[in-house]
Amino acid sequence: MSKIVIIGANHAGTAAINTILNNYSNNEVVVFDKNSNISFLGCGMALWIGKQISGSEGLFYSSQDKLEKNGAKIHMETEVQKIDYINKIIYAKNKLGKDIIETYDKLILSTGSIPNKLNIPGLSLNNVQFVKLYQDAADVIEKLKTDSIKNVVVVGAGYIGVELVEAFQRCGKNVDLIDLTDSCLSEYYDKEFRDKMTKTLTDNGIDTHYGEKVLEIIGDKKVEKIITNKKSYKADMVILAVGFTPNTFLGKDSLELFKNCAFKVDLTQKTNLKDVYAIGDCATVFDNSIQDTNYIALATNAVRSGIIAGHNVCGTKLESVGVQGSNGISIYGLNMVSTGLILEKAIKLGFNAGSTSFQDLQKPAFIEHNNNEVLIKIVYDLDTRRILGTQIASKQDISMAIHMFSLAIQEKLTIDKLKLLDIFFLPHFNQPYNYITMAALGAK
Numbered sequence: 001m002s003k004i005v006i007i008g009a010n011h012a013g014t015a016a017i018n019t020i021l022n023n024y025s026n027n028e029v030v031v032f033d034k035n036s037n038i039s040f041l042g043c044g045m046a047l048w049i050g051k052q053i054s055g056s057e058g059l060f061y062s063s064q065d066k067l068e069k070n071g072a073k074i075h076m077e078t079e080v081q082k083i084d085y086i087n088k089i090i091y092a093k094n095k096l097g098k099d100i101i102e103t104y105d106k107l108i109l110s111t112g113s114i115p116n117k118l119n120i121p122g123l124s125l126n127n128v129q130f131v132k133l134y135q136d137a138a139d140v141i142e143k144l145k146t147d148s149i150k151n152v153v154v155v156g157a158g159y160i161g162v163e164l165v166e167a168f169q170r171c172g173k174n175v176d177l178i179d180l181t182d183s184c185l186s187e188y189y190d191k192e193f194r195d196k197m198t199k200t201l202t203d204n205g206i207d208t209h210y211g212e213k214v215l216e217i218i219g220d221k222k223v224e225k226i227i228t229n230k231k232s233y234k235a236d237m238v239i240l241a242v243g244f245t246p247n248t249f250l251g252k253d254s255l256e257l258f259k260n261c262a263f264k265v266d267l268t269q270k271t272n273l274k275d276v277y278a279i280g281d282c283a284t285v286f287d288n289s290i291q292d293t294n295y296i297a298l299a300t301n302a303v304r305s306g307i308i309a310g311h312n313v314c315g316t317k318l319e320s321v322g323v324q325g326s327n328g329i330s331i332y333g334l335n336m337v338s339t340g341l342i343l344e345k346a347i348k349l350g351f352n353a354g355s356t357s358f359q360d361l362q363k364p365a366f367i368e369h370n371n372n373e374v375l376i377k378i379v380y381d382l383d384t385r386r387i388l389g390t391q392i393a394s395k396q397d398i399s400m401a402i403h404m405f406s407l408a409i410q411e412k413l414t415i416d417k418l419k420l421l422d423i424f425f426l427p428h429f430n431q432p433y434n435y436i437t438m439a440a441l442g443a444k
């Protein structure tokens with residue numbers, strides 16, 4: 001019997017806890033989390049703020065009660081402050097100020113990530129909001145109920161910022177989106193896809209301001225305006241969605257770190273220290289598109305890494321198959337999905353990369369309803385022919401197609417293998433000359 005301590009009980013931690021308790025009966029599982037809730041699905045935050053779902057109840061799938069019924073001992077609202085990795089001792093403090101000391105045989109760190117702060121004046125003004133926790137979303141929603149919030153400025157045009165501008169516009173607010181780079185979603189999509197998204201945003205009344213650096217937030221107690229290197233914008237609320245940093249404070253002096261300070265782990269989620277594992281947003285992943293260690297903070301990766309660590313701490317060796325950073329976004333009915341590397345990034349990383357694109361209707365032209373254009377772009381290595389990434393955009397739901405490309409990258413498939421792949425045809429679904437085939441056949 002082992003005593004397994006898990007620090008952090010959100011998506012990664014919950015997956016590890018359930019894996020251990022559901023598959024192995026003879027362990028003591030002790031959990032610490034500094035928050036008061038477990039398993040909030042941040043992915044639903046924009047839908048909740050934008051009133052596209054009726055409330056937050058469905059945004060939780062676990063709880064202290066559920067985990068305790070499954071057999072874990074849970075310390076909520078208890079922050080771990082220090083870990084003695086040599087003597088295997090955890091030092092924590094609960095919300096009443098009581099010190100809790102706990103020993104462990106095996107340790108899983110699932111301390112997640114924290115929102116980046118900009119180094120600018122005005123961050124402590126009222127209505128400057130971060131977006132990570134349930135409490136953050138609840139606070140924003142409460143404030144939106146007052147008539148005083150008319151102008152919302154979102155800083156950061158990654159997927160969270162882009163989802164939120166739609167949500168605020170749906171609430172009837174004037175919305176500005178500011179980003180330092182020259183467009184939105186620049187990590188995940190090449191320019192032609194980013195332009196589609198920007199057009200969708202502007203067509204729906206969002207004012208986008210790219211290539212602008214935020215210098216200061218100004219106000220008297222409450223935020224009043226935001227100043228960039230180019231302009232000043234009226235703001236009653238400012239949302240800062242400028243990325244996340246791995247929360248690795250508890251191991252920064254003892255564990256090996258990646259270049260962004262995430263805990264460096266092997267394929268079994270083990271850190272450089274025996275019996276210490278790290279999962280989710282605080283840890284690295286193996287990225288199949290670059291065939292190397294990387295940092296990709298997603299709930300999907302968090303859950304998978306939790307399952308892997310859960311088995312390994314209990315003695316069943318299980319290795320990650322690696323990830324591709326598969327992701328999707330759906331804004332005002334424009335669906336975009338991507339996996340692996342975009343062309344711009346592949347070239348920047350030194351690949352001799354090329355791409356092949358194709359645009360067509362999803363179904364034959366004689367299908368008059370629910371038939372939209374689809375744009376696909378496949379990025380591949382011109383030397384090895386290995387598929388490095390794929391992006392697809394459409395008003396059609398094309399989301400399932402990206403999983404095939406995710407598997408293709410995982411399995412190091414070449415673009416040539418895709419050319420004559422058996423893809424079925426039925427006019428209700430697709431075209432005989434499928435756009436996947438057509439794009440692949442177009443690869444030089």
Ligand SMILES: Cc1cc2nc3c(=O)[nH]c(=O)nc-3n(C[C@H](O)[C@H](O)[C@H](O)COP(=O)(O)OP(=O)(O)OC[C@H]3O[C@@H](n4cnc5c(N)ncnc54)[C@H](O)[C@@H]3O)c2cc1C
Binds near residue numbers: 045297298301
């Ligand atoms: C608005 C938003 C939308 C998102 N949408 C998507 C999406 O659509 N798809 C997707 O895949 N991902 C999405 N994500 C990312 C996803 O939420 C994260 O990747 C995921 O939360 C990571 O889970 P985690 O358990 O590793 O870390 P976290 O969720 O950060 O949880 C870490 C936990 O550790 C606890 N903790 C930290 N330090 C201590 C300590 N010292 N003592 C005790 N407890 C501690 C915290 O309280 C927390 O509960 C979104 C994120 C946000 C914010």
